[in-house]
Ligand SMILES: Cc1ncc(C[n+]2csc(CCOP(=O)(O)OP(=O)(O)O)c2C)c(N)n1
Ligand code: SF4
């Protein structure tokens with residue numbers, strides 16, 4: 001790890017104690033071997049790191065709107081190429097965009113797709129906390145089936161979100177970029193390897209990283225790593241990568257833990273443990289099993 005680059009995000013930001021994304025950002029940027037320029041969509045990461053007149057960023061950083069972190073970084077990368085051509089800049093720079101799941105799966109998807117298709121030299125990182133956390137926990141298309149949020153409230157008639165998560169890895173894979181991966185801060189060695197590979201690509205690359213939210217998932221601040229670990233141990237969040245079209249599962253549990261062990265650690269799933277929601281729990285387990293089997297079989301091909 002390059003300690004100086006890891007320090008691109010300084011302490012003194014105002015993310016909640018027990019929030020995962022500061023460690024995610026530092027771990028990924030710590031693997032950079034060149035200076036970085038960062039764009040960041042509106043969301044918790046941006047809001048907590050850039051409270052005027054302060055900033056926690058020690059690298060060049062642009063706050064873009066909620067929708068366009070990928071479009072912003074595309075423009076910066078093209079300006080850099082033009083400056084290089086004119087001999088105004090010589091050093092190698094890597095361009096990195098960070099977005100939340102709302103800013104990526106939902107409103108920023110078009111900007112991301114365009115930037116991937118145009119082939120800019122950038123790494124896009126989505127820290128996925130499964131909802132619009134900065135605005136108070138509304139659902140996004142990354143919110144898991146059955147989760148309670150402000151816009152998928154729990155009640156007599158409702159068990160939370162009724163739709164399954166969007167499969168963003170498959171959408172990004174369809175752009176045929178050379179490297180994309182799903183990672184987890186609780187598996188730091190794996191995250192570092194993936195960050196290194198993604199940053200080394202001369203073109204677009206993509207990482208989606210599991211990012212527990214103590215505030216809206218409703219768990220104690222000391223638990224984010226333990227909960228992140230359970231997400232992968234239960235196959236809820238498999239670790240895998242797609243390199244030049246080849247799928248590879250990076251970690252497989254020796255003994256599979258039922259998904260309810262992960263769900264029961266968080267208040268957003270508490271209602272699922274009532275008798276009337278038994279079928280919902282069974283459906284979640286089936287979805288997890290099916291998706292893991294799909295990735296495993298693609299990895300064997
Ligand atoms: C066009 C637009 N609509 C809505 C908002 C309000 N808004 C700011 S951040 C945010 C949610 C961000 O969610 P996500 O990208 O998942 O990041 P998180 O807050 O969870 O880190 C919303 C809805 C906005 N800034 N711009
Ligand atoms: S609300 Fe959630 S995502 Fe936002 S800073 Fe707090 S813990 Fe992190």
Ligand SMILES: [Mg+2]
Nearest residue numbers: 100101129131
């Ligand atoms: Mg979010």
